Amino acid sequence: MLKTTEESQVTITQLMLPSNSNFSGKIHGGYILGLMDQIAFACASRHSRNYCVTASVNKVDFLNPIEVGELVTLKASINYTGRTSMVIGVRVESENIRTGAKKHCNSSYFTMVAKDEHGNNAPIPGILLDTKDKVRRFARSIARQEQAKSRTSAFKTSEFKMEACLGSLINQNAKIDLK
Numbered sequence: 262m263l264k265t266t267e268e269s270q271v272t273i274t275q276l277m278l279p280s281n282s283n284f285s286g287k288i289h290g291g292y293i294l295g296l297m298d299q300i301a302f303a304c305a306s307r308h309s310r311n312y313c314v315t316a317s318v319n320k321v322d323f324l325n326p327i328e329v330g331e332l333v334t335l336k337a338s339i340n341y342t343g344r345t346s347m348v349i350g351v352r353v354e355s356e357n358i359r360t361g362a363k364k365h366c367n368s369s370y371f372t373m374v375a376k377d378e379h380g381n382n383a384p385i386p387g388i389l390l391d392t393k394d395k396v397r398r399f400a401r402s403i404a405r406q407e408q409a410k411s412r413t414s415a416f417k418t419s420e421f422k423m424e425a426c427l428g429s430l431i432n433q434n435a436k437i438d439l440k
């Protein structure tokens with residue numbers, strides 16, 4: 262069975278309150294991450310019609326600060342489907358209520374896994390790739406998965422070769438002092 266990405270897309274908008282701010286008066290990054298996880302869950306659950314859990318989050322860069330009093334809009338869409346997992350793209354934008362100015366605050370990719378009523382991984386529907394942009398997002402998700410596999414295997418304790426990385430430590434703010 263296939264579904265369109267539009268069938269499971271989710272958008273939420275929320276006013277940023279002082280209770281969500283950090284000591285410098287900006288909205289706390291952890292609060293935004295929590296909202297991102299919630300919308301990724303909603304999108305994945307809508308697509309799979311199952312409870313979903315977060316398996317991983319791929320790189321979150323905070324591009325622009327979010328101010329108290331701004332409206333924050335989060336948009337989530339399915340980018341990739343495997344057998345039981347899916348990659349949800351989440352985009353965060355803020356809007357100044359007075360000026361209407363909008364800014365892109367961050368984007369990230371959440372890998373979510375569908376679970377059945379017994380807690381086992383559950384098969385999910387695939388997605389219909391009906392635009393060039395959807396094909397690009399799907400292919401990019403596959404490339405990110407391959408990159409993650411090579412990153413994790415290169416630094417496994419049993420596979421790690423210290424001599425191979427010593428050059429990358431030159432001019433870093435660290436000193437090697439092995440005993």
